[in-house]
Amino acid sequence: MRAAANLLESGASVRQVRAALDGARRIAPGVRTPLAELRLVVRDRRVVVEQDRLRLDPGTGQTLLDFDAGDLERETRESLLTGMVRPLIPPADAAEMWFQRASEWDGDPERWESAVEAYERVLDMDPGYAAAWNNLGLLHHRMGQYERAGQCYRAALEADDSCCQAAFNLGSLHEDLGDLSVAVTWYRRALELEADYADAHFNLAGVLAKLGRGEDAAVHWRRYLELDL
The missing domain is CATH 1.25.40.10 (Tetratricopeptide repeat domain)
Incomplete structure (x- = not known):
């Protein structure tokens, strides 16, 4: 609960957090409670998973290098x-x-x-x-x-x-x-x-x-x- 609150306080929307949780479960199916077991953070106005010095897109599991507004719009669109x-x-x-x-x-x-x-x-x-x-x-x-x-x-x-x-x-x-x-x-x-x-x-x-x-x-x-x- 504290982790979710931290994401919201960092500027994430509720829909972004929700989409990130759903994505985290897909890329790490063995994780039962993503908020507790994974490091979810807000970077460049989006919620990402940080693991082993890598930054992952929870929607695709791909390593992120650059961020753009189009990706953020896509995540918001999908969460609707x-x-x-x-x-x-x-x-x-x-x-x-x-x-x-x-x-x-x-x-x-x-x-x-x-x-x-x-x-x-x-x-x-x-x-x-x-x-x-x-x-x-x-x-x-x-x-x-x-x-x-x-x-x-x-x-x-x-x-x-x-x-x-x-x-x-x-x-x-x-x-x-x-x-x-x-x-x-x-x-x-x-x-x-x-x-x-x-x-x-x-x-x-x-x-x-x-x-x-x-x-x-x-x-x-x-x-x-x-x-x-």
Whole structure:
């Protein structure tokens, strides 16, 4: 917990820390608790693993020599994928076809515009399709269109008030906007909907730590570690 707090105090975002932890587990599968067993540090505005005098990219396991803004943007883009939601009970076949097509495109930045159009087609056919609203919001979020992203996340909750991913994404959005107290509210809402939502515990802990509420943050760090081991 202290290691995570140190990373946040050094300027890392919650999403960067989360992405680094996931990557550290991939490059060191025998490590159960990366924060305790590996040295994660912030260098040139990114979280890296330092081991045996080497600096490793936790996303790829490759040794790092130079850093650029493009790498940081890629990591942030990849970490936003954790908020995606897939349908359990699809609506009409045509809407589902476009949803699946959009889902194939939304991971490729070069096809984001096509994915946006596909999700909008879904919503033209089924305005109550919460998963489509949520994923459309994530695309706008990644593209920096924050106002539209918020509208889509709220529409997802209006369509399905149990959509914990949309509540989580609203927390992430307000965290990105610097509205930390509002972010706390939405992360707590996500946990009301899904008590074992590991990402929500992680992000909430990070925001509470930034607000100086260390004891409250520790509760959620511990729960995150319990769920993510």
